[in-house]
Amino acid sequence: MRPLCCSNPGATLSYLIGIGYFRRSVAMRKANLVVVALLASLAGAAAGENLLPEFTGEWANGGPYTTSGLKEKAVYLLLVERGCPHCASLWPALGQFAQEMADEPVLVVGVLPGASKNAAESYARANEIKVPLYADADRSFEQQLLAMNLLPKPISLQNTRQALVADGKGVLYRAMWSEPVQALKRVLTTARWKVPAAEVVEPLKPAWRAMEFGQLSVSAPLIAQALKARDEKVKSCAETLAKSVKTTIEALLAEAKAKAEAGEKWAAYKILMNVSNDYKDFPESKAAATEMSKLKTDKVVAREAQARTALDNIVTQMLKSPTPSKREQGKQYLQQLIQQFPDTEAAAQAKGLL
Structure with missing residues (x-):
């Protein structure tokens, strides 16, 4: 990818636009999460709420998880200083707590500010940690x-x-680290399973939890394999999980169709894009790509997509080279994007990033 330090900013922005909206590397998806997180934080601020930030870094000991994947789930976060000599005693109790809550729609997460993925993995091994750790390397x-x-x-x-x-x-609240059960009482009533825990047979618990917590690429092959099982209970449970995913996809496709018919074609396109990306391992998602192609012929959608491509690539470059000079250059390109696409959603997001 061409660096942002090009002597001709206009040429660089044109290149960023021309990379292609559908080419999604890991870095590009991370950039997209940053943009999504910005939108969520702006929406939350407007509503007077503190929303769970997006997890744009790496995971150890489990994961990855995304904020969108944790929709309708309660999340308990414990942020810990790795250098604390007394904090190691917290993890056995937290692991036990997570195990006790396994049949509740709750995810227990440890957050290590300043830790790389490797450091988080070493820390997990040294302390025999049983919960996923989010490595918040850049804090x-x-x-x-x-x-x-x-x-x-x-x-x-x-x-x-x-x-x-x-x-x-996704609304966040402060909690007492010493009283996780009490902390979750205030939020558990807002969380739910798509498929009740009592309906899931033991062999499919991993697939079920992965599906429920948004790890769809993990759950898809497990469900597909179980659909061929000889055990009727396992097969029936797999059918229930597959039906749940299908229902979710169909609801999203219906929502996109309604928005397109109401003239909100860019909003419809974004829903379809998320279906195509998030549910790519499920056959029902193929319809999203077909509908996206139709919407892409609309001039407004094409312009929004162009601007979004440029924004994602600018953020990608800023994430890859987070030095002060590179960030300053990135700001220049964000300002240029605002000037070139002043009436787009990406321009509004770029202003937020500035």
């Missing part, structure tokens, strides 16, 4: 929590641990 997750006044100060040896809970709508 961007922590910074968003600080901006929302959900943390008194950064996690450090002077502030070794903090807990938060998110309800089924």
Whole structure:
């Protein structure tokens, strides 16, 4: 990918637009998550709510998870300073707590500000941690929590641990790290399973949990395999899980169709794009690509897609080279995007990033 330090900013932006909206590397998907997180934070701020930030970094000991994948689930977050000599004693109890909550729509997550994925994995092994760890290497997750006044100060040896809970709508609340059960009482009523735990046979629990918590690429092959099982109970359960996914996809496709018919074609296109990406391992998602092609002929949709392509690529470059000079160059390209596509959603998002 061409670097942003090109001597001709106009040529660089043209190149960024021309890369292609459908070419999604890991870095591009991460950039997209940053943009999605920005939208969510702006919407939350407008509504006076503190929303769970997107997880744009890497995971250890489990995961990955996304904020959108955790919709209608409660989340318990424990942020810990790795250098704290006393914090290791927290993890056995937290692992036990997660196990006890296995049949509840709750995800228990440890967050390690400043830790790389490798460091988080080493920390998990050393402390025999049984819950997924989010490696907040650049502390961007922590910074968003600080901006929302959900943390008194950064996690450090002077502030070794903090807990938060998110309800089924993603709204965050402060919690007592020593009382996770009490913390979850206020949010559990807002969380739900798509398929009740009592209806899931033991062999399909991994596939079920992956589906419920948005790990669709993990759940898809497990469900597909179970659909061929000789055990009728396993096969029947797999059919229930597959039906749940199908129902979700069909609802999203119907929502996209309604928006397109109402003239909201860009909104419809984005829904279809998410279906095509998130549910790509399920056959029902193929219809989304067909409908996207039809919508792409609309001039407004094409222009929005162009601007979104440029924005995703600019953010990708800024994430790949997070030095002050590169970030400053990235800001210049964001400003140029705003000038070139002033009436687009991407321009509004670029203003937010600035």
